[in-house]
Amino acid sequence: MEIDLILDRFYPLPLSSKEALMAQISEVSHPKGHKLLHAGRVERNLYFIKSGIVRAYSDSDGGDVTFWFGKEGDVVVSMKSYVTGQEGYEHVETLEACDFYQMKAQHLGDLFSSDIHIANWGRKLIELELIKTEERLISMQFKTAQQRYLDLISDAPDLLQRVQLCHIASYLGITQVSLSRIRAEIR
Amino acid sequence: MEIDLILDRFYPLPLSSKEALMAQISEVSHPKGHKLLHAGRVERNLYFIKSGIVRAYSDSDGGDVTFWFGKEGDVVVSMKSYVTGQEGYEHVETLEACDFYQMKAQHLGDLFSSDIHIANWGRKLIELELIKTEERLISMQFKTAQQRYLDLISDAPDLLQRVQLCHIASYLGITQVSLSRIRAEIR
């Protein structure tokens, strides 16, 4: 997905603002398995996914817990790190070979201060992210694992083809064994 | 909490911007049990809590599920409704007699378009909200109900005094019986 299209996904930008954004963006590619963001660091870059798929995860007692998948058109940013300037709690790794559009968080911050259209574009981007997170939180709170799995395959059927089941299980908040049982029941 | 202090919680605003915001704000009070926002409606107002406590909840099969508590200084808004202009999925009701600062979403939108400081203030407000929601999602995914309860009483001990346990149980994603078991274990 071209950067031009990605930027337009969130909020209509005047051409001059879009160009100001694009002037700060470079392209970068990473192979499958590359770690893009590291928990415990203050991350200084953010990314838009041109192609490929990534996951965000946190360390836990018995392994890691995936809490987000990103694909073409999505923004990759260590939210905690970006918002508060403190160490982030998430790792992000590529699950396929990926192409990214890369930008320094500092540069984006500068644009927020100088261009009101970009400030509102950034606001909208975060607002949409918040809605999605809120909806997932609610579904974690009052849907069963089986319902969450069914929702997932209807919302993002390609995920099953592209992502290992162990990551999907942890994204759903269950063990891989439980997921396997659910899949067997449905069949 | 005075509106002046509330506005400053998120982002430093120049005096002129703060005054522009305050010019659009009026005060309103509601008794305990009042429904401030309704699921299924497009809500046109947002609120800052001057005093009191509220909960946001969604309808579910067997009753309602509380997914947010708001108290002094917090913003009350139907996020879905406000962001997308579509019907919201949440109800908000007062759990105590409450005083609010009220504002029309439309007016705030106008200020976002005309005042870059307010646009960035709004962005910061949402960013902080997103962090909180993300942290809760992660804790739902990889902490036990008991850990979540312990976190809650250390983060917001006053909640236990002010809110019924059935709401706290549903906020934690468990039944009231489970919560009761946890409380008995800890004692």
Add this chain to the structure above:
DNA sequence: GAAAAAATTTTACAAATGATAAAAAAGGAA
């Protein structure tokens, strides 16, 4: 303060999920 209502806890049993280990299936490399 007593009666009534509401909120919380307890109990017993059922269902769902987790932990572990082992088997089966799928995918990759020589």
Add this chain to the structure above:
DNA sequence: TTCCTTTTTTATCATTTGTAAAATTTTTTC
């Protein structure tokens, strides 16, 4: 292909959580 590694499924048992109903405590009302 054939071997080897990784991923997924199956089976067993232990633990957690849910459901429903009763018992207890707390709060409200008169």
